[in-house]
Amino acid sequence: MMFGRYRGSFRREWGDILVEAESVDGLLTYRRRCGGQTFERILVLNTGEVIINPVEPVNLPRDITDFLLMEFSPMMIEPGATQTVYLKFPVEIGVFVESAKDIEVLDVFARGSQKYTLYGSPTNGVIARWYRSAVYPEIPPVEFFCEGVMELSIHNASHEWVEVSCAVFESTDMKLYYGDFVAASAKMKILGPSLAETDFIDAPLQTGMVKSIELYTARKIPVINRGYLMEWGF
Amino acid sequence: MAFNVTEVLEIPIGVGDITVERLLYFAVILTVGVIIAKVVSTNVRRILAERLPKNERELLTKLVYYGIIVWAFVVALPQLNFDLSGLLVAGGIVGLVIGFASQSVVSNLISGLFLMFEHPIRIGDNINVADVSGSVEDIRVLSTVIKTYDGVYVRIPNEKVFTSNITNYVHNAARRFEYQIGIRYQDDANAAIRIAKEVIETHPFALKSPAPSVFVDNFGDNSVNLTAYIWAPARNWWDVRTDLLWKIKLALEENGIEMPFPQRTVWFADGLEVKERSGEKKE
Numbered sequence: 083m084m085f086g087r088y089r090g091s092f093r094r095e096w097g098d099i100l101v102e103a104e105s106v107d108g109l110l111t112y113r114r115r116c117g118g119q120t121f122e123r124i125l126v127l128n129t130g131e132v133i134i135n136p137v138e139p140v141n142l143p144r145d146i147t148d149f150l151l152m153e154f155s156p157m158m159i160e161p162g163a164t165q166t167v168y169l170k171f172p173v174e175i176g177v178f179v180e181s182a183k184d185i186e187v188l189d190v191f192a193r194g195s196q197k198y199t200l201y202g203s204p205t206n207g208v209i210a211r212w213y214r215s216a217v218y219p220e221i222p223p224v225e226f227f228c229e230g231v232m233e234l235s236i237h238n239a240s241h242e243w244v245e246v247s248c249a250v251f252e253s254t255d256m257k258l259y260y261g262d263f264v265a266a267s268a269k270m271k272i273l274g275p276s277l278a279e280t281d282f283i284d285a286p287l288q289t290g291m292v293k294s295i296e297l298y299t300a301r302k303i304p305v306i307n308r309g310y311l312m313e314w315g316f
Numbered sequence: 317m318a319f320n321v322t323e324v325l326e327i328p329i330g331v332g333d334i335t336v337e338r339l340l341y342f343a344v345i346l347t348v349g350v351i352i353a354k355v356v357s358t359n360v361r362r363i364l365a366e367r368l369p370k371n372e373r374e375l376l377t378k379l380v381y382y383g384i385i386v387w388a389f390v391v392a393l394p395q396l397n398f399d400l401s402g403l404l405v406a407g408g409i410v411g412l413v414i415g416f417a418s419q420s421v422v423s424n425l426i427s428g429l430f431l432m433f434e435h436p437i438r439i440g441d442n443i444n445v446a447d448v449s450g451s452v453e454d455i456r457v458l459s460t461v462i463k464t465y466d467g468v469y470v471r472i473p474n475e476k477v478f479t480s481n482i483t484n485y486v487h488n489a490a491r492r493f494e495y496q497i498g499i500r501y502q503d504d505a506n507a508a509i510r511i512a513k514e515v516i517e518t519h520p521f522a523l524k525s526p527a528p529s530v531f532v533d534n535f536g537d538n539s540v541n542l543t544a545y546i547w548a549p550a551r552n553w554w555d556v557r558t559d560l561l562w563k564i565k566l567a568l569e570e571n572g573i574e575m576p577f578p579q580r581t582v583w584f585a586d587g588l589e590v591k592e593r594s595g596e597k598k599e
Contacts, residue, residue, distance in 0.1 A: 142520075143520055143521075144552070146521075146549055146551065146552060147549075195518070195520065196520040197520055197524055198520055198521055198523055198524070198549065199523050199524035199525045200489060200490045200523050200525055200526060200547065201525075202489070204488045204489060204490045204491065204526075204547075205488050205489075206489075207489050207490070208489055209489050209490065209523075209549045212524045212525075
């Protein structure tokens with residue numbers, strides 16, 4: 083397990099990922115290697131700790147959006163019906179430095195590639211991180227450090243049958259937990275033929291899971307958890 | 317001896333026939349004016365907090381604050397038996413002169429306010445306005461500052477910005493760009509299209525939707541010309557554009573598809589005959 087808190091020197095390796103902090107010529111140096119890319123910083127710590135945990139997957143290769151679009155196999159949903167399904171979502175790993183007074187983002191990395199898309203029209207739409215997943219009735223096995231499991235509860239509150247094949251989330255609302263795998267819980271309420279509300283639920287998928295530190299908390303960006311209103315279909 | 321308030325209020329203060337009562341009215345009107353000015357300016361500052369930079373915000377707030385105080389002072393002046401008619405005539409003439417002199421300033425100010433509330437441009441946007449291209453550095457009350465792509469500071473009066481055609485390259489979430497890719501006539505155009513699409517697919521910021529489009533556009537003199545339409549986030553499109561073209565070229569060449577040089581096929585009516593020059597030795 084790579085996620086957790088570290089003080090002083092440490093070394094964690096998993097597949098092609100290496101994260102370590104070691105003393106080089108008397109200076110504590112943080113070093114990360116992942117997918118052929120490396121990152122290095124000298125750390126000056128008194129009582130500070132290094133924290134590694136999964137973070138909202140919208141930061142790589144560059145932070146350009148707050149939205150995550152999950153595309154999945156189309157589902158026809160009866161008016162008034164509710165269904166809970168499981169999806170796989172991409173995972174990015176955040177490294178933080180924390181002291182008693184402050185917390186700061188040190189590094190964000192991920193395995194695999196990223197892809198972005200436009201949700202809505204070029205004029206009024208939003209850029210979103212794109213990810214395609216199959217729909218699972220139960221928690222699927224996932225590749226740790228690459229994917230997490232999202233429990234998605236879809237409720238059709240409209241008076242029509244609807245076909246749902248994607249959900250857009252605002253990542254500032256995302257609450258991630260980790261244990262044997264990375265997990266998030268979300269809900270989607272369909273309000274009309276092309277209108278739906280999405281939001282994350284702040285609850286672990288399994289007992290004993292640890293809550294991740296969010297990037298928005300570490301970056302001290304004030305956000306209001308209000309979910310996201312999908313206005314351009316689903 | 318009983319204390320009579322009415323009598324006290326009617327005591328002249330010794331300047332003309334101004335009484336204590338009139339002096340008190342004057343003070344009360346001024347005090348109310350100052351309180352209103354403080355409340356209004358505080359709210360103006362709060363409302364403009366996210367719309368204007370600090371220096372512009374403070375300037376407008378002060379203008380509102382002192383404007384209300386001047387208004388309260390003018391309202392209070394008659395309590396001191398001050399004849400405003402002379403002031404109004406003088407003020408009218410001065411106002412006329414100032415009005416003519418500050419015509420362009422007021423015009424820029426009003427345009428600046430419209431720009432701030434209409435939001436056709438924001439700080440950091442890449443725009444073209446009045447034949448100046450660059451990124452918006454600041455939107456001030458009287459002028460807009462643009463840093464051209466060469467790093468040059470350009471100040472444009474707001475009136476000119478407001479009345480010119482503004483092209484904002486990053487106003488929309490996404491924008492499209494295109495490539496022209498020429499391949500040889502003997503190359504497989506379908507394979508070239510497939511390879512180009514595969515390369516585009518690997519780029520994170522070449523958007524999944526709207527999907528990229530690659531197709532045979534026309535038959536050129538020297539090449540079959542493919543056109544690729546690619547959508548990218550408006551703020552990153554230039555990076556994507558500069559990054560992808562070379563990758564497509566390399567991928568095509570790796571698969572034996574080349575971009576031809578200009579060429580001409582020349583036909584000789586009597587065939588091509590190589591003549592031996594007299595000075596050359598025979599082998």
